[in-house]
Amino acid sequence: MTTARPASLSASLPALPPPPAALRRLIARLPVHPPSLLLAAALNRTLRPRLPDDAAAALAGHTVEIEVRDFGVRLRLALRDGRFHSAPDHGPVTLRIAADAASYLRLLRGNDDADRLFFERALVMEGDTEYGLLLKNTLDAIGPLLHWPAPPR
Amino acid sequence: MSASTHAASPPPRKPRLVCPAGSLRALTLAIDAGADAVYMGLKDATNARNFAGLNFDLAQARDGIAYARSRGREVLMALNTFADARAPGRWFTAVDAAAGLGIDALICADTAVLAHARDHHPQLRLHLSVQASATTQEAIEFYRERYGIRRAVLPRVLTLSQVEQVCRHSTVEIEVFGFGSLCVMVEGRCALSSYATGQSPNTAGVCSPPSAVRWEDGAGGVSARLNGVLIDRYAPDEPRGYPTLCKGRFDVDGTRDYALEEPTSLNTLSLLPQLMDMGIAAIKIEGRQRSPAYVEQVTRVWRAAIDDCAAQPSRFAVQPEWTAALGRWAEGQQHTLGAYDRPWR
Numbered sequence: 001m002t003t004a005r006p007a008s009l010s011a012s013l014p015a016l017p018p019p020p021a022a023l024r025r026l027i028a029r030l031p032v033h034p035p036s037l038l039l040a041a042a043l044n045r046t047l048r049p050r051l052p053d054d055a056a057a058a059l060a061g062h063t064v065e066i067e068v069r070d071f072g073v074r075l076r077l078a079l080r081d082g083r084f085h086s087a088p089d090h091g092p093v094t095l096r097i098a099a100d101a102a103s104y105l106r107l108l109r110g111n112d113d114a115d116r117l118f119f120e121r122a123l124v125m126e127g128d129t130e131y132g133l134l135l136k137n138t139l140d141a142i143g144p145l146l147h148w149p150a151p152p153r
Numbered sequence: 154m155s156a157s158t159h160a161a162s163p164p165p166r167k168p169r170l171v172c173p174a175g176s177l178r179a180l181t182l183a184i185d186a187g188a189d190a191v192y193m194g195l196k197d198a199t200n201a202r203n204f205a206g207l208n209f210d211l212a213q214a215r216d217g218i219a220y221a222r223s224r225g226r227e228v229l230m231a232l233n234t235f236a237d238a239r240a241p242g243r244w245f246t247a248v249d250a251a252a253g254l255g256i257d258a259l260i261c262a263d264t265a266v267l268a269h270a271r272d273h274h275p276q277l278r279l280h281l282s283v284q285a286s287a288t289t290q291e292a293i294e295f296y297r298e299r300y301g302i303r304r305a306v307l308p309r310v311l312t313l314s315q316v317e318q319v320c321r322h323s324t325v326e327i328e329v330f331g332f333g334s335l336c337v338m339v340e341g342r343c344a345l346s347s348y349a350t351g352q353s354p355n356t357a358g359v360c361s362p363p364s365a366v367r368w369e370d371g372a373g374g375v376s377a378r379l380n381g382v383l384i385d386r387y388a389p390d391e392p393r394g395y396p397t398l399c400k401g402r403f404d405v406d407g408t409r410d411y412a413l414e415e416p417t418s419l420n421t422l423s424l425l426p427q428l429m430d431m432g433i434a435a436i437k438i439e440g441r442q443r444s445p446a447y448v449e450q451v452t453r454v455w456r457a458a459i460d461d462c463a464a465q466p467s468r469f470a471v472q473p474e475w476t477a478a479l480g481r482w483a484e485g486q487q488h489t490l491g492a493y494d495r496p497w498r
Binding site for chain 1: 175176177178179204205206207362363364366367368369370387389390391392393394442443444445446447481482484
């Protein structure tokens with residue numbers, strides 16, 4: 001017996017209305033540096049203290065590009081000298097990740113599985129697969145980086 | 154209990170729920186969600202999910218065992234790859250480490266590893282891994298006589314009636330897979346990944362090692378390559394699966410299709426009453442490579458289903474919300490009863 005898979009369950013997240021297409025196109029043309037700096041600062045507060053030394057060493061020295069598709073935002077980060085930094089706008093990246101904001105939020109809150117999002121093409125990973133897997137497994141082992149909004153009681 | 158007594162009247166029992174843990178976080182969530190036992194591996198090639206960033210070092214294993222034990226649950230260690238003839242010592246050292254940790258049972262496939270455990274740690278409970286591919290009562294009995302195994306995990310190649318046959322006559326506990334990604338179903342005997350990459354689950358603990366996998370975005374969609382071999386090409390809106398040779402689509406006699414296996418997930422919820430009636434001792438959930446979120450939610454569904462079935466086996470019905478929840482985590486477009494329900498042998 002084989003059963004068709006049901007549609008995905010709705011995630012218990014607040015709606016995040018993406019910007020209109022014209023604004024998205026404008027955002028996409030903006031430099032990656034300012035949002036990357038913000039994310040690097042956030043990760044240095046939330047992720048870096050929880051990152052095991054061996055994982056930090058293995059992840060260091062590579063540039064990762066993160067695209068928030070529905071917002072047209074693109075960020076580039078690298079872990080160097082023990083801290084996250086904004087990485088240059090151009091040039092090769094080790095890994096490129098693309099997903100919508102809601103998918104990132106679910107992953108950050110520990111509510112979803114990167115493999116599942118990948119199967120459904122809600123998450124795209126390109127580049128060094130081994131590095132991507134190391135990053136995914138490291139983040140999975142650490143647990144949620146975001147606790148907003150609070151889970152329903 | 155003698156073998157004949159056991160075979161004559163298998164006691165009705167509630168199968169233990171055995172859940173995957175690729176990390177300490179997954180282990181704690183599985184326990185909290187109701188797993189009776191979790192299975193984990195060390196950070197090396199001694200287990201069949203040897204992926205970067207996954208698995209336990211000794212300190213994490215110690216913490217995980219303490220967490221489980223304080224809640225009355227068990228931790229099993231998968232040490233289920235086949236020892237490398239060039240350096241078998243790593244497997245024996247891992248057995249020693251598991252014994253030192255006080256693991257509740259070791260899941261092994263290699264006879265050399267089983268023999269080491271039997272000879273050096275006679276108190277250690279041994280489970281026969283699915284990778285040993287023991288499909289008959291006679292094969293299982295061989296492992297019991299020689300190595301003292303206490304439980305055998307059946308490969309996913311057997312039909313339900315074959316599982317029943319083994320179960321009714323077995324002198325050791327029987328564990329079956331309940332849910333998770335399926336492979337081509339020749340556990341312990343598959344070398345497809347080695348053919349393309351030189352590494353396979355039995356040799357290196359990895360199927361399609363990530364260093365050999367490339368996803369290439371092109372005009373016609375996304376191509377998945379394994380060491381250069383084109384495994385599949387997905388249209389932009391088409392779901393993907395794990396990039397393994399067995400789940401690739403190939404041109405065979407002019408037709409492009411899944412030549413060996415479709416990417417599907419096993420889901421045997423509907424068989425629970427029958428499995429319990431057979432006296433299955435444990436049901437295993439696949440997925441040490443999956444996220445803690447998967448582990449937690451799949452465990453929660455199976456906990457509810459097993460409890461429900463144990464309370465009223467004759468009135469058991471698969472709840473739609475269980476199917477929906479499990480469907481959400483499945484690989485591929487479908488879930489299936491796999492070989493349990495296959496008309497051919």
